[in-house]
Amino acid sequence: MAEHLLSLCCCSLLLLFMVVGVAGKEEKIVLYLQKVGLGEERASQYCLPKRSRREKGATILEVKHHSSCTTSFSTREDKLMKIIESDNSRISSLYHRIKNFDSRSPKTVLSESQIPITSGAKLQTLNYIVSIKLGNNEMTVIVDTGSDLTWVQCQPCSSCYNQQDPIFNPSTSQSYQQIPCNSPTCSSVQIATGISSFCGSDQPSCNYSFSYGDGSHTSGVLGWEQIDLAGTIIDGFVFGCGQSNYGLFGGTSGLMGLGRTQLSLISQTIFQFGGIFSYCLPPREYDSSGSLVLGGDPSIFKNNTPVSYTRMILDPPESPFYFLNLTGISIGAVALQASGFYNGKVLIDSGTAITRLVPSIYIALRDEFMRQFSEYLVAPGYSILDTCFNLAGLREVSIPTMKFVFEGGVEVDVDVNGMFYYVKEDASQVCLALASLTYEDEVGIIGNYQQKNLRVIYDTLGSRLGFAEETCGWL
Structure with missing residues (x-):
């Protein structure tokens, strides 16, 4: 136990021992601070979220902080500035998209076939990651409630950023299928995003492209693939196979969209999980885990x-x-x-x-x-x-x-x-x-x-x- 505590101390600049205290009419809490070491925050050797399981009809995925695998910040000030820059870009993108939805039809509901493709902006810091299997390939993806389309980088990759997992190769997957350009799925996505017919030049594939306004983007083809969520298998999952992707996505394979519309993972797994998901985010950026639960049995929670x-x-x-x-x-x-x-x-x-x-x-x-x-x-x-x-x-x-x-x-x-x-x-x-x-x-x-x-x-x-x-x- 003493050796374990010592190892934790060596990895931290500032540990916060926080105990709830009572002051007056429960107006305050007492925060205990103790400086325990010098040096930079270090990425854990167990930085990737690997644990998952099924329980009582739900799927439980381990959540890690994106910074667990990142050591690119020289100081805390540098890190905070990157956080603020990333936040500002994302918020600008969110507001632009909110205004677009507000202006499309004041109070008129779109038909169910009109599925927006949306995503978050500049995913660099203070994001959370989970691991899934796509076509039997393990992928580490960013969790995003402001996104609908789940996408990963794919071969052949004309322009891709560096990622830790092997890039997904659809040609080696027996369960992968390209979505045809003339399919209802492709048409509904194109109508919803305002993109006119966007088909492959040499094959009838359903292409997608999305830019975030800060220079980050993803584009490729839409496909159907088998997705494995801790043993819960979903066939025919619609996802983006990104062949040209740019941005500071931090070495992840892509993004998991948990938004409200029909294209999101939550809507595509409605029969398995009832449209319910929850998370508990890791309290620390390093050596800390949380959980993403797909399904609604409250007895799983703590x-x-x-x-x-x-x-x-x-x-x-x-x-x-x-x-x-x-x-x-x-x-x-x-x-x-x-x-x-x-x-x-x-x-x-x-x-x-x-x-x-x-x-x-x-x-x-x-x-x-x-x-x-x-x-x-x-x-x-x-x-x-x-x-x-x-x-x-x-x-x-x-x-x-x-x-x-x-x-x-x-x-x-x-x-x-x-x-x-x-x-x-x-x-x-x-x-x-x-x-x-x-x-x-x-x-x-x-x-x-x-x-x-x-x-x-x-x-x-x-x-x-x-x-x-x-x-x-x-x-």
Whole structure:
């Protein structure tokens, strides 16, 4: 046991030992800090998510943080800047796509055949990965609730980025079939994406192409293939066979689309898993695991509190995104007052790191947090993170609790792991991990940094989303 603890200490710059404490009327939690070593964060030798199993009709996949296999950042400041740049690109892409869906038809539902191809932008940092089998080939893919199309890099590859797993070769798979250009599946995808007939020049293949607005892109052919999710076999799974892909996808094979529309993995496995999936994200970026559960048996979870459900906002109905109604936020025992709560539509997203709030809500949150945290030294802001503190040399700090309130009175406590981002290794610049949007009419985003140690349950058929506290790890 002592040797194990010593090895953990050698791999970490700053370990956070976090214990919930009571101060006043449960207004604060106590965060214990202990600097235990020097040197850079290291990627674990067990960085790839390999574990999976079936239980009670559900499939459980191990989730790892993308950074587990990455050592490309020289400092924490460099890493944070990359996170912010990636987030900004993704958010810009999300807003562009939201506006496109809003403008396509004010309140008219598209036919079921109109399936949008969408995906997240610039997948570099603070994303989460799982392993699946496609045509009996193991693939490590990024989990993305803001995407519909699942795609992997394929041979022949005219332009591909470096990945850790072997590139999928459809010519060696007996279960692979190209989707013909004149098929209903191809036509529906093309109509939905606004792409005119896009067929292969030398063969009647159904081609796809998607650019993210930041220079990243994927293009190739659509195909049917057998997908293996921890022993649950789905034949005829529609996916993108990417033959030209560019972007900082971090050595993964591609992307798993968990969006709301018919092309997503969730919709394509509706008979196996009932349109329900959930995740519990790893609390740390290194030497930490979480889980992605496909299926809805709650006895599998290890939640510490009951699951509370809030309504999904289906506006527009054909959108691939998951919208909720944020009705309030509390800092300590103080309920914030802000005009932004009167139209509190927010997007919950697995691919965005930092939560963004409309200005009226963010300013109220920032000011109240500063008031309750006023005993600690203020530090300069860092980029979009403007609420920062100097906690160097301290062994513990008392932090105001933060609670999001969603429609129906559903209260979600933000875990201490999701409160602060440590810009400096010595904790001399520690910033509140939330940021303000520019305009009041923009849609807020609940990022993955504030979803740590939560079981987040997506019930797509019931149009509801559930939250429960859970110490995330491999189930």
